[in-house]
Amino acid sequence: MGTAGRRAEAADSAAARGARAGRAAWEASDRDIPAARGERHRHGGRAGAAYEGGPEQRPVYRPLWIEEPARRRRMPDPVREAAVRAVLIIALTLIQAVVAFLCTLAGSWLAFPMVISGVASTVVATWAALDVWVTRQVWKQRNGVVSTPSSTARALRRERRRARREARAAERAQERIRRQGGAGRLSHP
Known part of the structure; x- marks a missing residue:
């Protein structure tokens, strides 16, 4: 050295x-x-x-932070957008519910309109939560699931491909025999 x-x-x-x-x-x-x-x-x-x-x-x-690998994979973008939208809508609905409750306790004239709009925003918040679930299912359906080598679907596709290959090979062999006009056969019918 x-x-x-x-x-x-x-x-x-x-x-x-x-x-x-x-x-x-x-x-x-x-x-x-x-x-x-x-x-x-x-x-x-x-x-x-x-x-x-x-x-x-x-x-x-000392470093400001230490990098650690992510525990889970990142959500797909459409699903994450729906989740953020749902969280914001649900947070606003909860704030509205608290304001309606406090207005009711105070006996304010604003209590009735707040309760009515609270019911409407609860419906919207429920829709937003369902939207996350639907978006996730649609994304999974469009982009497929991760297939493992032992997957049944993969084995079936492999069998179908093999059968198609064999059918094409047999068809080519028949076509070759027809083109040759029977030449090469030992006996003619």
């Missing part, structure tokens, strides 16, 4: 040490525990920074 290899290895190990120190400081600061390696706010450092060694070392900053 040459000098360049040793330098790269030393840089990698220093980066790894810095990452470990930053991670330890970040975990410690989340639990209000003093940082395990190095102290924070020492030598004029910024908040959230941890020092690996003395004042000549650069501070290690």
Whole structure:
């Protein structure tokens, strides 16, 4: 291993040490525990920074967030749009219901119109919730479901394709015999 290899290895190990120190400081600061390696706010450092060694070392900053893989796949766009629309309509309906209830308690003249419009908006909110379900079903029907190799539908399609291939091959063989006019047969009828 040459000098360049040793330098790269030393840089990698220093980066790894810095990452470990930053991670330890970040975990410690989340639990209000003093940082395990190095102290924070020492030598004029910024908040959230941890020092690996003395004042000549650069501070290690904790990341703002840590990326995690998504647990579930993202909803299709039409379904997500319907869901957002439904949530907004349902939220407005609930606000309207609370206002109608408070107007009723206060004996305000606005109570009756609010109750009537609350009934109407409840119908609209129910439609919005059903719209999410219908949009999801339509999307599934148009775009299909994920088929696995053991799927019955896939096996049936495979059988049908094989039967069609065999039928085409037999038809081509018959056509070839007709074109040859029976030549090549051992006996003629």
